Amino acid sequence: xxxxxxxxxxxxxxxxxxxxxxxxxxxxxxxxxxxxxxxxxxxxxxxxxxxxxxxxxxxxxxxxxxxxxxxxxxxxxxxxxxxxxxxxxxxxxxxxxxxxxxxxxxxxxxxxxxxxxxxxxxxxxxxxxxxxxxxxxxxxxxxxxxxxxxxxxxxxxxxxxxxxxxxxxxxxxxxxxxxxxxxxxxxxxxxxxxxxxxxxxxxxxxxxxxxxxxxxxxxxxxxxxxxxxxxxxxxxxxxxxxxxxxxxxxxxxxxxxxxxxxxxxxxxxxxxxxxxxxxxxxxxxxxxxxxxxxxxxxxxxxxxxxxxxxxxxxxxxxxxxxxxxxxxxxxxxxxxxxxxxxxxxxxxxxxxxxxxxxxxxxxxxxxxxxxxxxxxxxxxxxxxxxxxxxxxxxxxxxxxxxxxxxxxxxxxxxxxxxxxxxxxx
Numbered sequence: 560x561x562x563x564x565x566x567x568x569x570x571x572x573x574x575x576x577x578x579x580x581x582x583x584x585x586x587x588x589x590x591x592x593x594x595x596x597x598x599x600x601x602x603x604x605x606x607x608x609x610x611x612x613x614x615x616x617x618x619x620x621x622x623x624x625x626x627x628x629x630x631x632x633x634x635x636x637x638x639x640x641x642x643x644x645x646x647x648x649x650x651x652x653x654x655x656x657x658x659x660x661x662x663x664x665x666x667x668x669x670x671x672x673x674x675x676x677x678x679x680x681x682x683x684x685x686x687x688x689x690x691x692x693x694x695x696x697x698x699x700x701x702x703x704x705x706x707x708x709x710x711x712x713x714x715x716x717x718x719x720x721x722x723x724x725x726x727x728x729x730x731x732x733x734x735x736x737x738x739x740x741x742x743x744x745x746x747x748x749x750x751x752x753x754x755x756x757x758x759x760x761x762x763x764x765x766x767x768x769x770x771x772x773x774x775x776x777x778x779x780x781x782x783x784x785x786x787x788x789x790x791x792x793x794x795x796x797x798x799x800x801x802x803x804x805x806x807x808x809x810x811x812x813x814x815x816x817x818x819x820x821x822x823x824x825x826x827x828x829x830x831x832x833x834x835x836x837x838x839x840x841x842x843x844x845x846x847x848x849x850x851x852x853x854x855x856x857x858x859x860x861x862x863x864x865x866x867x868x869x870x871x872x873x874x875x876x877x878x879x880x881x882x883x884x885x886x887x888x889x890x891x892x893x894x895x896x897x898x899x900x901x902x903x904x905x906x907x908x909x910x911x912x913x914x915x916x917x918x919x920x921x922x923x924x925x926x927x928x929x930x931x932x933x934x935x936x937x938x939x940x941x942x943x944x945x946x947x948x949x950x951x952x953x954x955x956x957x958x959x960x961x962x963x964x965x966x967x968x969x970x971x972x973x974x975x976x977x978x979x980x981x982x983x984x
Contacts, residue, residue: 560663560681560776561600562714563618566608567770568592569747570634570692582748589769590752595744597689597716602661604628604645605677605689612642618771627659632674632691650675670694678712685777688734690717692745695725696734711736713777719743719765720750723808724840726763731811740780741765758979763809786969786984787931792938792961793974800885802974803935804839810931812880813843816854818889843883849893854882855924855932879930887936887964891957894918900956901949918960926967936961938973 566572573592574583586592596608598615601624608614615622628641628648641648651657651667653675658664662682670676674691690696694717715735717725720743729735743760746767750756760766761783768774789806793799807813839845848854857878884890898913899905925932940958945951965971970984 560679560683560685560687561773562687562776563598563615563620563773564742564744564768564770565596565598565611565614565618566593567595567742567744567746567767569745570594570632571747572609573746573748573752575748578748580748582751586748586752590756592746592770595692595716598622598625599663599679600661600681602626603659603663603665603679605679606631606691607634607639607641607648609640611640611645614770618773620773626661627657627665629665629677630675631677631689632672632694651677669697671697681776683777685714686712687714687716687776688712688729690715690725692718693721694718695722695728696732711739714740714742714774716742716744718745719760719763719809720756721745721747723763723805724842726765726809727811727840727842730809737764740774740776743767755978758981759805762806765809785931788925788928788968789933789970789972789984790961790965790968791933791935791972791974791979792965792982793935794938794942797974798977798979799935799937799974801977802972802979803883803885803933806933807881807883807931808840810881811842813840814854814880814882815839815843815845816851816882816884817845817847818849818851818884818886818893819847849890851884851890851921852924855921855928855930857928857930881931881933884932884934887934887960888939888957890921891918891953891960895953895956900952903948906952914956918956918963921960922963922967925964934964934968936964 572594574586593608593614595606596611596614597605598620599605601620604622604625604627607628612622622642622645625645628646630648630650651665653667653669656664656666664680666678668676668678668688670690672691672694674694676688676690676694676696678686678688680686711734715729719726719741726735726741735741741764743765746756750759757767764783764785766783791799791803894914894917895901898910900910900914937957938961939954945954968983971982973980973982
């Protein structure tokens with residue numbers, strides 16, 4: 560089954576007409592994108608892009624053999640051109656199936672926004688899923704299965720950056736696995752095009768291609784290599800936590816590990832914690848702890864009414880769901896408190912040695928973990944030298960911890976002014 564993407568952009572295209580933003584100004588060449596439209600084996604057209612006949616011609620195709628045109632979402636722009644000879648576009652009722660004369664089967668998939676998704680099966684059993692902009696499958700439960708076929712789709716096309724939770728739902732249901740080719744479409748100007756767009760997609764296990772690209776559904780393609788361990792560094796309010804959360808937003812069953820606790824009576828800290836909680840997907844679990852070793856080793860789940868639907872406990876059965884640890888600086892503060900590191904005498908009498916042992920244990924657990932881990936930490940070595948001995952001690956120990964933790968990670972990022980710079984990976 561051959562798929563040609565006549566467009567890969569949002570309904571208004573990229574750049575948006577008349578938009579002066581930086582993303583639109585730099586969306587040129589291969590990064591300029593018409594509204595998303597899919598041509599399948601020259602016979603089935605999903606959605607329309609402005610000037611579809613010209614778009615097809617640029618890709619080396621013709622629309623003369625198209626027998627069915629299906630729309631996935633309401634069109635609220637200017638009147639759409641329907642080239643002479645094309646069937647009148649229409650939508651299919653949710654759950655209804657169409658059997659086309661050339662051997663394709665199409666099933667309408669319910670979504671949680673106005674519109675319709677489409678599952679398309681090819682003559683050789685290939686299967687793809689296409690979702691409209693801003694949409695996720697409706698009513699998809701973990702393990703319930705999907706569609707007529709069994710197993711994951713060969714290819715999925717959806718609004719990955721706008722609805723990462725949709726990809727997480729598909730992964731949780733088994734509709735997407737590590738071999739599924741996930742393509743980001745409906746691309747808008749919320750993310751700068753070029754390297755940043757491709758970096759963000761790759762972090763979710765997805766990719767994108769230029770308009771006019773033809774692909775064979777089911778043909779092997781090396782999907783982005785997702786790291787098991789990532790360290791995200793940055794200064795205060797740099798955007799490091801948001802970057803870390805974004806890297807796991809497209810994955811189900813994430814366990815968010817808050818190492819800072821609630822700090823009763825500290826209203827400013829409570830506001831920070833609340834802002835972080837509101838930003839996380841509702842499906843994520845949360846635990847507040849500095850006991851990271853059992854979590855890295857994998858543990859069973861139990862109910863904890865104080866912290867959400869489920870948290871991890873001491874290991875007895877493996878748990879390979881992703882961990883987001885925020886943050887290592889607060890873990891280090893807790894560890895230094897435990898060894899009385901702020902007292903010079905106790906530090907010299909064994910506190911330093913005990914802290915190093917704790918750090919070594921944590922690093923060894925990171926090295927051996929089988930869980931995907933994204934950890935956040937502060938980068939404090941580039942600022943003013945602290946005026947106190949305890950401040951300098953914390954700065955030095957955090958620098959050592961970051962270096963040792965980062966050495967065990969496939970990806971290390973430094974976030975500055977909301978921009979993620981890749982240091983490794």
